[in-house]
Amino acid sequence: DVIGVVALDHPLIRHAIQAVSRQGVRVYALFSDFSPCGQAGYIGVDNQKAGRTAAWMAQHLLRRPGSVGVLLGDHRFTCQESCEISFRSGMREYGATQRVLEPLNTRESVEGGYRAAQALLDGHADLQLIYAPCGGIEGVVRALREQAQRRVMLVCHGPAQEGELALIDGSITLMLRHNIETMAAAVVRLCTERQSERDARYEQVILPFEIITRENM
Numbered sequence: 001d002v003i004g005v006v007a008l009d010h011p012l013i014r015h016a017i018q019a020v021s022r023q024g025v026r027v028y029a030l031f032s033d034f035s036p037c038g039q040a041g042y043i044g045v046d047n048q049k050a051g052r053t054a055a056w057m058a059q060h061l062l063r064r065p066g067s068v069g070v071l072l073g074d075h076r077f078t079c080q081e082s083c084e085i086s087f088r089s090g091m092r093e094y095g096a097t098q099r100v101l102e103p104l105n106t107r108e109s110v111e112g113g114y115r116a117a118q119a120l121l122d123g124h125a126d127l128q129l130i131y132a133p134c135g136g137i138e139g140v141v142r143a144l145r146e147q148a149q150r151r152v153m154l155v156c157h158g159p160a161q162e163g164e165l166a167l168i169d170g171s172i173t174l175m176l177r178h179n180i181e182t183m184a185a186a187v188v189r190l191c192t193e194r195q196s197e198r199d200a201r202y203e204q205v206i207l208p209f210e211i212i213t214r215e216n217m
Contacts (some may be wrong), residue, residue, distance in 0.1 A: 002026045002191040004043070008076035009034045011107050014145050026194060028203075030187065032079035041203030044079065047133075050176050050209060051083035054155050055090025055132050057174055057211075058098075059103075061153055065097045066126040066205070073108035073134035083133035083157075098128060106136035113139030121147055132156040137163070141171045158212070167214045175212040182207055 007013050014037035017027045021038035033042040061168040072080045088100050113136025137160040158177040166172040186205050
C-alpha cells in the first residue's frame, strides 16, 4: 500500500517509483527527495535552511582566511546536494574570506568518512572547518582525533553514533540534528492518514532540526 524509501535520485530508482505508483502504491521519499517521478511526497528537513544555517555558524566560527572542506555521502542524494549549494551560497552572501573546497565523497560509510577527512587534512594545511551533511561522521571524527594537534572544526548533521561524546570532547563543534522519533511518528501518521485517499496530490512534511553543541545537550 505504502512505501517509504531513502534512496539516490537515480534514473533507475525513479523508473521503479513510477512503475509502482501507477499500480496505486504511494511512495514517500524520506530525508532525500527525488526529481518528479510520481512519488506521493517528501518527509524530512528543509535542506536549504540546514545548509544556510551551517554557513551562518561557520561564518561566526571562522576568524582568519583558510580552507573549508565539504563532505558528501553521494552526489545523487538531493538533500546533500541542496545542503552543499545552500552552504556555498550562504558563505558567499556573508562575505566569508575562506575558500570552500570541492566536496569529497564519504560513500555514507565510516571508513569512507575517515579517508575523505584524511584527504582534506593531508591536502590542505590551512584547513579550518569541515562541513559534513552526510553519513560516515564517525570516521571523520576518528580522523580529527588522530590529528588533535590541529584545530579543525567540524559542523555536521546527525544523529551519529557516540555523537554526544564527540561534541563533549570537541571533535564535533556543532551538529544539526534531526529527531528520529519525530521522523518515525510523521511517517506513520502520513502513511496511515493517506492510505485510503484517492487524491494524488504531492504531500510535503517538513520536520525541524536541532542545533546541538556541547553546552545544550
